[in-house]
Amino acid sequence: MTAPQSQAVSARANRWxxxxxxxxxxxxSWQYFLTYVIGLDTGxxxxxxxxxxxxxxxxxxxxxxxxxxxxxxxxxxxxxIKQFTKTIKQDDPEFEELSANVKAAxxxxxxxxxxxxxxxxxxxxxxxxxxxxxxxxxxxxxxIDAIYRDRDNNTFIVDHKTAKxxxxxxxxxxxxxxAAMYATALVLSPDFPEITELPEMVYMVSxxxxxxxxxxxxxxxxxxxxxxxxxxxxxxxxRAAEVIxxxxxxxxxxxxxxxxxxxxxxxxxxxxxxxxxGSPTFVKLSVRQQNIKSHxxxxxxxxxxxxxxxxxxxxxxxxxxx
Numbered sequence: 001m002t003a004p005q006s007q008a009v010s011a012r013a014n015r016w017x018x019x020x021x022x023x024x025x026x027x028x029s030w031q032y033f034l035t036y037v038i039g040l041d042t043g044x045x046x047x048x049x050x051x052x053x054x055x056x057x058x059x060x061x062x063x064x065x066x067x068x069x070x071x072x073x074x075x076x077x078x079x080x081i082k083q084f085t086k087t088i089k090q091d092d093p094e095f096e097e098l099s100a101n102v103k104a105a106x107x108x109x110x111x112x113x114x115x116x117x118x119x120x121x122x123x124x125x126x127x128x129x130x131x132x133x134x135x136x137x138x139x140x141x142x143x144i145d146a147i148y149r150d151r152d153n154n155t156f157i158v159d160h161k162t163a164k165x166x167x168x169x170x171x172x173x174x175x176x177x178x179a180a181m182y183a184t185a186l187v188l189s190p191d192f193p194e195i196t197e198l199p200e201m202v203y204m205v206s207x208x209x210x211x212x213x214x215x216x217x218x219x220x221x222x223x224x225x226x227x228x229x230x231x232x233x234x235x236x237x238x239r240a241a242e243v244i245x246x247x248x249x250x251x252x253x254x255x256x257x258x259x260x261x262x263x264x265x266x267x268x269x270x271x272x273x274x275x276x277x278g279s280p281t282f283v284k285l286s287v288r289q290q291n292i293k294s295h296x297x298x299x300x301x302x303x304x305x306x307x308x309x310x311x312x313x314x315x316x317x318x319x320x321x322x
Contacts, residue, residue: 015130015141016238018178024241028259033250033280034266038287043265044087046098050208051162053084054105055145058160062117062125062146073110077103101208105162108206112219113160117204120148123155123192129185133231134238144182147192147199155192156200157182162208169205172222177237180230198226248280 024032034040057080061071080102088095130141146158159178163169172179179201186195203222210216244250252270253259261267269276276283 015139016137016241017140017142018181021177021237021241024244025237028253028256028264029244029250030252030270031264031266033248034270034276034283037245037250037280038283040266040287046088046094047162049084049087050098050101050105052087053080053102054109054162054206055160056080056083057106058109058145059126061114062122066122066125073107076106076110080106101162104210105206105208107210108218109160109204113204113206113221116221117148117158120150123147123149127191129189131185131188133184133188134235137238137242140181140185140234140238142181142185144185147186154200155186155195156202157186158202158204161203161205163205164208166205166207166217166220169203169220169222172201172203172224175201175203175222176224176226176230177234179224180226180234183226184231184234198228198231200225250280252277 020032020036023029023035035042057076060079061076064071081099084099084102088098092098124144124147126143126145127147128141128143130139132139144157145160147155148158149155157179159182161169168174180198182201183198186192186199187197189195201224203224205220205222207216207218210218254271258264259267259271264270266276271277275286278286
């Protein structure tokens with residue numbers, strides 16, 4: 001499932017994934033523009049690397065289970081770290097801390113979520129989907145972590161998440177769009193003809209840390225039952241997103257909580273020297289003329305900031321335009 005960034009960006013640019021919709025509509029549309037329209041390198045993100053390694057280990061466990069094979073916690077950790085080192089090298093100063101986060105998440109999954117999962121029958125692990133939802137618009141698409149069937153013959157979706165804490169997981173209401181997208185995909189998919197009603201979405205969240213505290217929560221399970229209204233709202237979000245793309249109404253959003261050197265690879269060029277802050281037409285022209293990708297001026301510590309784009313073009317100091 002892991003793919004090079006160029007391949008992953010291309011796939012998400014050609015279909016609406018939950019993360020791209022959220023980035024465009026709820027996050028920073030300018031970051032979406034620089035990533036998916038221009039194709040700039042977003043750098044290596046520790047939280048994404050942790051999540052990818054964690055998912056690979058859970059996927060291994062469940063695919064082995066479908067083949068009637070056992071997978072130990074140690075085997076999951078070893079496999080996850082092997083995948084993790086493809087992105088974060090062992091000589092990186094944050095490697096030990098970040099790899100410990102990976103192992104903690106797997107350990108918490110093994111102890112907290114695995115007993116429940118073993119009671120369910122896996123129907124499919126990591127199925128991919130690309131399906132039309134709104135006429136004359138890009139299709140929805142992505143990967144579903146897993147589809148299960150319980151003892152009462154109910155079919156539902158499971159999505160695995162990692163989290164430092166549960167601040168974003170007090171309830172699942174903020175994740176209804178993803179639930180609606182995945183549930184709709186299953187109803188429309190010819191691969192699952194037995195699913196005729198929107199299935200429930202089960203979020204299984206694992207902490208990326210450990211503690212000896214008695215009240216420490218290793219994991220949390222949240223359930224969402226998507227409705228037709230959720231699907232309608234998803235369609236509205238797709239239409240709104242395509243209007244922004246068609247009209248190039250991208251805007252910088254400095255008030256966004258993730259607008260910082262730590263969370264955005266484009267912060268330097270967007271908020272500091274403004275070399276990535278002109279109009280969409282101006283930035284696209286600059287990329288073609290000077291190849292921004294070759295002008296990444298430095299590679300900061302992974303947890304303290306990402307690659308910064310600068311020294312690209314000369315702009316008017318007052319307007320930020322050419």
